[in-house]
Structures are given as structure tokens and as C-alpha cells.
Amino acid sequence: MRVVFIGDIVGRTGCEYVAQILGAGLAERKPDLVVANAENAAEGRGLTRKLAELLYDAGVEFLTLGNHTWDQKDFAEWVDDDKRIVRPANYPPGTPGQGYTVFRVQGKSVLLVNLMGRTFLSQLDCPFRTLDRILDEHPDVHLVLVDMHAETTSEKLAIGWAYAGRVSAVFGTHTHVPTADAQILPGGTAYITDVGMVGPRTGILGMDRESVIRRMRTQLPTRFTVASGPRQFCAVQADFDNQGRAIAIEPWQVIEPGGL
Ligand SMILES: [Fe+2]
Numbered sequence: 156m157r158v159v160f161i162g163d164i165v166g167r168t169g170c171e172y173v174a175q176i177l178g179a180g181l182a183e184r185k186p187d188l189v190v191a192n193a194e195n196a197a198e199g200r201g202l203t204r205k206l207a208e209l210l211y212d213a214g215v216e217f218l219t220l221g222n223h224t225w226d227q228k229d230f231a232e233w234v235d236d237d238k239r240i241v242r243p244a245n246y247p248p249g250t251p252g253q254g255y256t257v258f259r260v261q262g263k264s265v266l267l268v269n270l271m272g273r274t275f276l277s278q279l280d281c282p283f284r285t286l287d288r289i290l291d292e293h294p295d296v297h298l299v300l301v302d303m304h305a306e307t308t309s310e311k312l313a314i315g316w317a318y319a320g321r322v323s324a325v326f327g328t329h330t331h332v333p334t335a336d337a338q339i340l341p342g343g344t345a346y347i348t349d350v351g352m353v354g355p356r357t358g359i360l361g362m363d364r365e366s367v368i369r370r371m372r373t374q375l376p377t378r379f380t381v382a383s384g385p386r387q388f389c390a391v392q393a394d395f396d397n398q399g400r401a402i403a404i405e406p407w408q409v410i411e412p413g414g415l
Pocket residue numbers: 163194195221329330331
């Protein structure tokens with residue numbers, strides 16, 4: 156089974172670039188499942204229904220989120236209507252939306268989990284105990300895919316190693332900068348510390364660089380907007396055997412030509 160996982164998509168421009176790249180790339184790569192992190196789709200802040208539809212039309216089948224989950228104020232009102240969306244599972248019990256979902260691909264059951272780290276982010280429930288509970292409740296799934304949305308490398312590596320051989324993949328998201336450590340951990344767990352982002356490469360993490368620099372220099376409240384200009388597409392492609400063990404993981408990255 157082949158899975159394509161796309162890193163944090165920034166802004167409408169990032170969503171449109173996903174559509175452009177998948178338009179040609181899916182026929183060539185033929186994945187059985189496409190998942191993307193969409194926490195920055197709406198101008199860097201959360202997800203709207205319209206942009207979710209744009210991504211589904213592009214070929215993305217499930218969307219994960221992160222610390223920007225609640226930035227769109229009506230999101231909590233409609234998220235429960237769309238079972239293709241998964242937000243971090245370690246938000247407190249009773250939070251709208253779902254922290255994981257189970258579905259079938261090619262006759263096999265797939266468990267998709269979104270977790271969030273706690274270092275430099277909100278103090279959510281323990282991601283380890285949360286994942287333990289979810290795995291205990293789903294002993295018979297074939298493939299377990301985890302989006303570990305975290306600021307620090309160590310927290311992502313810790314999840315990778317703690318669940319090596321117990322989950323099929325740990326895809327790190329949130330930093331928007333792809334890491335060069337895609338690897339298969341012992342027991343067949345595909346791992347990368349950060350997949351990277353889809354969005355303008357002319358900005359800072361996809362946002363207009365002048366506004367980011369202004370806020371850092373002055374500490375004044377500054378509204379960040381999505382940068383314009385050429386974009387990058389960062390994803391990984393991972394292959395799994397019939398036991399749900401990873402046999403390959405490789406980055407799929409495209410740089411749109413153009414000046415900075
Ligand atoms: Fe992000």
C-alpha cells in the first residue's frame with residue numbers, strides 16, 4: 156500500500172499548488188491514500204469548508220490539523236459534519252471533532268491519528284498516553300498512521316522511537332521546514348521529523364516576511380498575511396507491506412521556479 160502524506164499547507168495559494176502538483180503526480184505515483192496537514196490552509200490560520208473541498212477535489216482524502224485547529228471561529232460548529240478531518244487527539248475530552256479515524260483502503264483497515272506535542276505549544280493531554288489508549292482500543296487495524304504535530308525534534312523522535320514497530324508511520328509536521336531524516340525505524344515504522352510545507356517559499360514559514368520581521372523587531376501586534384510568489388510542495392511517499400510494516404519512505408518535494 157502506498158501513502159502520500161503532504162506537510163502543512165499554507166493559504167489558498169498552497170491549496171492551489173497541491174491541486175497543481177497532484178494533478179500530474181498522482182497518475183505517476185499511484186498512491187492508495189493521500190493525507191495532508193491543513194492547519195494553515197485558511198490564510199495561515201485553520202481550515203475553512205471551502206478550502207477543505209478544494210483539497211478533496213485535488214485528490215486529498217483525509218486532513219489533519221495542529222495548533223491552528225480552532226483559528227477559524229466557525230470551525231468547531233461544522234467539523235463534526237466532516238469525518239475526513241482529524242484534529243489532535245490529545246485535546247481535552249469533549250472537544251469538537253475527532254482525534255483519529257478508522258477507514259478502509261484496498262480492503263485493509265487504516266487508523267489515522269493526529270497528535271500534538273507540548274513543548275512551546277498548548278499544554279494538552281499526554282500524547283504518549285493518548286496514543287496508548289487509541290492503540291489499545293484498535294488492536295486489529297492493519298495500518299496505523301500518525302501525524303505528530305510538534306515544535307521540537309526531540310518530541311517527534313521520542314514518539315517515533317516509542318512506537319517503532321507498533322505504528323506504521325510517524326510523520327512530523329508543524330515546523331514547515333523539511334528534515335533530511337526520512338527513515339524506517341526497527342519493526343517497520345516509516346519516520347520523518349518534519350515533512351515540510353506547501354506554500355510560498357518567499358516568506359517565513361509561508362507568511363509575508365516583512366510582517367514577521369516587523370513583529371520580531373518591534374514586538375508590536377502585527378497581522379501576518381500569506382506571502383506571494385513561487386511555492387514549494389513538500390510531501391513524503393511511503394510504502395507498506397501486507398503486514399502494515401513500512402518498506403520505503405522518500406520525500407516528494409517540488410520547488411516552483413521563480414525569483415525570491
Ligand atoms: Fe503549520
